[in-house]
Amino acid sequence: MMPYSILTAFDIVLISTLLWLAWKMLRSEDLFKAVVLFISFGLLMALAWVRMRAPDVALAEAAIGAGLTGPLFLSALRRMERLHKDERRVNIDEERKSETIFHTQQKETP
């Protein structure tokens, strides 16, 4: 009936991991964590495309889905934080300093 009815154990693990990652990504409170989950989701999705015998889509997914959209989200996140702090790239040193402060504060408050 179906062209690929052989669901190997690997496929089942892959599918459940994808679903779990998607759920964690949507429910994550930390946007940075959500982006990291999104990148890993993209890479695993590329693997799923390979399993579905679509190497072209897998290549595009790995390069665009995980490799480019992820960094795009990260830079958007960085810009969002900067806009909220009303710092418009006046001085790169100040920015670096405030970023390190921000990160240490993040570590202190889990």
Place this chain on the structure above:
Amino acid sequence: MRRYSTHNKRKRLNPVLLLVLLLTASLTILLGRAILTTDYQTERLGDDVAQFQKLSGVESPVTAVLLNFRGYDTLLEVMVLLMAVVGVWSLTQAPFPGKPIEPGPVQLAVVRLLTPLMVLFAFYLVWKGSSLAGGAFQGGAVLGGACVLMLVSELPWIKNIPSRHLRIGLLAGPFVFLGTAILCLILEGTFLAYPQGWAGSLLLLIETACAVSIGLTLACLFAGGRPKDDLSRGRKR
């Protein structure tokens, strides 16, 4: 201090979310039912593609469909990418740092080693697209990745690239694609009907131009705004 990378409120399972969940679940069930009840023996377009494969000028069926049989769709996709850059450029200027920073020696070495390799691999993907997996979009994505690598290293010369060069690069793909299509219209009488025997080389030309444009498009989207010297005659903030 407020943490801006987090949501302010914890998401709870409110009625709206529950409704969305219900709708998604029913859509999934419907899709699953559609897949299970589809008869895969009749109406297979793959046979048609295999039949006309030799006429397409390339060996890979995916490339044949994307650029020859359904070339019109790909042409529109390339235009959509161009429109995306136009949108981003019209919004804001690229936020480059005021003072250039010195990247670490390891980072510089990695950029120096990886960038040429990535460019080479991008064009290998375009070249291989005629027979195996690969093509303009994949090659362009790798090219875009190389550009993003240079952008995050904040190399000092990168913000001084004249916008005219960027514009030429961004337009190369759509221009070559559209030009070929119009040339086909004049020579063959049909939009995007490649002349006999010329299809292979024309497809490679289109793919190379499109890969350059797609790579630049993705890099420009990552940079997040128009270059400094762009729109010099226009209104400024």
